[in-house]
Amino acid sequence: MTDRSAINELTILFDHILEEHGFGWDHWHSLLWNLHNVRPEDWDALPVGGGRTIRELVIHIGRGWAVYGDNGLTGKPRQWGDDDLDGILPGTSPAEVERWLRAAHARYREALTKLSDHQLDDRAEAVWGEKFEIRRLIELQIQTSFYHIGEINHIRALLQGNDDWDHQDMGREDEQ
Incomplete structure (x- = not known):
């Protein structure tokens, strides 16, 4: 039997990037949770002095998963920017980007x-x-994804003029 205890733990950590389930209500760091309060007009907006949009960061995260999943873990060649995941592309709407992101994950x-x-x-x-x-x-x-999730939350906060601390749950209390 092959030892897989480290792989199992890394898989759990990787899953928590996309959606956190392990801490109940405290899933504030997951990507999908941080996208929850991103308004459609926020996806392509740049805050004052900003250089990246939320859409660009989400696609960057997904590209990393696709490239490193293929090149780094399976040895299959994939070029940065090759966004076709078995016919699924990022698209233009937030829903299409999320579908593609889930495929990359x-x-x-x-x-x-x-x-x-x-x-x-x-x-x-x-x-x-x-x-x-x-x-x-x-x-x-894992580290890069969480770093960019923090950037996404910061850009969202700048664009919306708010900050989503735990005690200011931005109206999501009913969804817990």
Whole structure:
């Protein structure tokens, strides 16, 4: 039997990026929860002095999952910017982007769950060409995703003129 305890834990952490279920009400850091209060007009808006939109950040996260899921975990070649995931593209509406994002998440997750713990020490290529242990590339996707989720929340707060602290749940109390 193959040891998969580390892979199982990494899969749980990766799943929590998209949707948090483990802490009940405290899922404020998940991507879908942070997109919950993004208005349609916020998707392509730039805050004063900003350089990226929420849509661009969401697609950047999904691209990372697709590229690293293919290149880093399965060895299948995928170029940055190749957004076609078995016929699913980001589209233009928030709903289309979310559908594509879920497909990118599922693709990475599937590749991750096929690994064994001993493969975490194998080396694979990052998008910039340098080789790292697979465990480091997985860590990169988890950390980078949460970093960009924070950016998304900050841009949303700037565009809407509010900040979503725990004690200011922005009207989502009824959905818990």
